[in-house]
Amino acid sequence: MVKRVLKAGRKRFWHFCLKNACFILPYPERGTRARLLKNSSLSAYVLVLIIFQLYVYHLSPQILGFATNIIVSDLYQETNEKRIEAGVAPLEVDSRLEQAALAKAQDMFSKDYWAHYAPDGSTTPWQFIISAGYTYKFAGENLARGFDTSVSVVEAWMASPSHRANLLADCYQNIGIAVVNGDLLGKETTLVVQMFGTLQPVVVPETSEPVSSAPSSTLPSDVAGTSGSPAETPAAAEPEPEPASVVGPSEVAISQPAALTDVVVSPLARVARVVNPVSSPKVIPLGFGFMLMGLFALDELAMLRGGLTREEMRRTGENIAHVSLLGLLMVLVLLTKTGGVL
């Protein structure tokens, strides 16, 4: 009984395979390609991709979801590890800088900008630091968005000379990081704000003359292309630090989106991110590229086995040309960086 069922199943399977083989296997003797490579099929792929892209990015942006694996404690650890490797003292976490970083991230989401300074000129990074009650002598800021992991964020900063200079500057003593999810420039984004600082020392004047100590603040763009520490680079324009009593930490506006102290995702969510073509923009191009390259390779194999010349066989494009273009696509997709630093 079982044998008969198995035999029938096997027979049906082979019947199905033979019946549908024309979809993936070419017929050189008939001068045709696999059905999945015919112009009608290629047109259908193009149409489906256009509709899908329009739907995902214009008609239904709300289906995008967060699934990053950025952990604030990992960012602190990674940063300090890089500093120790470079022979620079590690930084101490300061809650006021954390609040400043959070306020900065919320300001970027609420005003919808991706920059150190608000485009309308209403806020600067240093205002957030001062508002959080941190009277700085030195201050700096690194930004990142669109990354999946803590390691990739720090690696991107280290790969940029200006961000690296900020991250490894020996003039800083404190650090504060905020990781915030929200809608930025029409796209759901995970923002990482990293604030550095050194407190203004309390000077007790021994003489009658006042001691002046101008604060210095640094953004990655200020140190681009230089090897000096941020302290050596004068800030273009920054506010004079006001007394810490002007705005206390409690007055820092905390509104949605909220900071994510630990953006940890479950293993299931990680798998979902890889499988979900929307949240992982490389999955569909790579999968599609592999499929088409495989079909073209099968076509070429069938031609070679047929022992016929191209002229004798059919009038189709050169497989080598299409495979090379698809190969280029896949390499470029792999090279594309989806995150950005500022």
Next chain:
Amino acid sequence: MMRKDWLLITHVVVLLSILVGALWAFTYFSGAALQQFCVIVVAVVAHIVWGAIYHSLSNRLTVGLLLEYILIGALVLLLFSWTLFS
């Protein structure tokens, strides 16, 4: 036969030039999404134009064949824009 060999060699050299040129330009414009997209557009156009020239030289150019090159190019552009702008 000699002409066919030369044509095949030229074909491979042109395809390799398009690949290497596109790769170099892509890494040169690293971080600038719009310029990188322009690079792939140029590579796709070069692929279509050279495909037409090659098949024309080997007396095999047809409308269907040209359409095949255009469709493959369009697919590559759509798939690449998916990654670049998502």
